[in-house]
Amino acid sequence: CAKNRGKAQYVIFDSEMHIQALKQLQLENDFRHALRYTEFVVYYQPIVNLKTGGLVGFEALVRWQHPTQGLLPPGSFINFAEETGLIVPLDSWVMYDACRQLREWRSHFPQQEHLRISINLSARDLGHPQLLEDMQDVLTEMQLPPHCLALELTESLLIENIDSTLRFLAQAKAAGIHISIDDFGTGYSSLSYLHQLPVDALKIDRSFVIPMQAERNQEIASTIITLSRQLGLRTIAEGVETNLQRQWLLNLGCTFGQGHFFGEALPASEIPALLCRETLMDEDFEMS
Numbered sequence: 001c002a003k004n005r006g007k008a009q010y011v012i013f014d015s016e017m018h019i020q021a022l023k024q025l026q027l028e029n030d031f032r033h034a035l036r037y038t039e040f041v042v043y044y045q046p047i048v049n050l051k052t053g054g055l056v057g058f059e060a061l062v063r064w065q066h067p068t069q070g071l072l073p074p075g076s077f078i079n080f081a082e083e084t085g086l087i088v089p090l091d092s093w094v095m096y097d098a099c100r101q102l103r104e105w106r107s108h109f110p111q112q113e114h115l116r117i118s119i120n121l122s123a124r125d126l127g128h129p130q131l132l133e134d135m136q137d138v139l140t141e142m143q144l145p146p147h148c149l150a151l152e153l154t155e156s157l158l159i160e161n162i163d164s165t166l167r168f169l170a171q172a173k174a175a176g177i178h179i180s181i182d183d184f185g186t187g188y189s190s191l192s193y194l195h196q197l198p199v200d201a202l203k204i205d206r207s208f209v210i211p212m213q214a215e216r217n218q219e220i221a222s223t224i225i226t227l228s229r230q231l232g233l234r235t236i237a238e239g240v241e242t243n244l245q246r247q248w249l250l251n252l253g254c255t256f257g258q259g260h261f262f263g264e265a266l267p268a269s270e271i272p273a274l275l276c277r278e279t280l281m282d283e284d285f286e287m288s
């Protein structure tokens with residue numbers, strides 16, 4: 001009868017919820033364990049000058065070396081980390097590790113001291129009052145000039161808490177840290193606030209770069225580049241996969257880019273070989 005069926009449904013629902021809750025709990029446990037025992041690794045993707053191919057820096061992209069599931073991409077845990085607030089200690093660790101790494105590379109390759117490292121921030125990070133002070137402490141510890149660090153923030157993050165975000169950005173900017181708007185063109189772009197933001201660069205989301213065949217995307221990319229130039233900002237294209245895209249972006253006035261055409265994100269151990277090649281190329285250039 002209805003009464004019994006109701007009860008049975010209740011039991012099934014309850015046990016599904018129970019399984020979900022257990023999974024969530026397990027993930028949270030694993031994540032805390034991973035933070036504690038440093039199972040996270042930072043990969044570095046080259047950011048280059050589109051015209052010369054010369055290296056201008058790296059974007060730090062986190063991965064999780066999971067003990068049973070292998071190397072996990074950020075897409076599989078960033079949302080969870082944001083929901084639970086565990087993104088704050090994670091990003092703080094990424095910032096520290098990336099700066100430590102950059103210091104090491106600079107000491108081995110003094111000619112490459114112009115290189116900048118970009119880190120990604122989430123909305124939760126900005127709510128953390130110590131954030132800027134922590135960054136400045138790390139820069140001091142690593143003897144890095146503040147312009148070596150760039151922060152990538154998405155449009156939606158910027159608008160979420162516009163007042164506190166503006167305050168943070170103004171302070172970071174005054175401290176000499178660079179700021180980029182990430183995935184530009186995918187958020188609720190309110191152009192009216194853009195000129196008020198103390199940002200240095202716009203990063204064109206790869207969805208406008210990859211399907212270059214689609215005329216609409218070309219128009220969007222072209223509009224973003226023009227806008228960025230008019231605001232006096234640098235433009236960095238994401239997802240540059242072919243030489244054709246590189247040329248097309250250059251023609252539109254975009255100066256910098258990253259993507260599989262230049263190199264995917266690499267573990268830190270593979271970066272010195274790249275810096276070695278870069279240094280040799282610079283020397284060749286100086287001699288000629």
Ligand code: C2E
Binds near residue numbers: 260265
């Ligand atoms: P994002 O900041 O927009 O980073 C660019 C993403 O595009 C990276 O994915 C990169 O590997 C990928 N990519 C680069 N070039 C190409 C290309 O030519 N083709 C294609 N198809 N993809 C390319 P990844 O590493 O999986 O990171 C995904 C997102 O996770 C990032 O997007 C960023 O929003 C977030 N994320 C990564 N690391 C961190 C972190 O340390 N903290 C925070 N809060 N978020 C992070």
Ligand code: MG
Binds near residue numbers: 059120152182
């Ligand atoms: Mg980014």
Ligand code: MG
Binds near residue numbers: 182203205238
């Ligand atoms: Mg991006």
Ligand code: MG
Binds near residue numbers: 183205
């Ligand atoms: Mg993206």
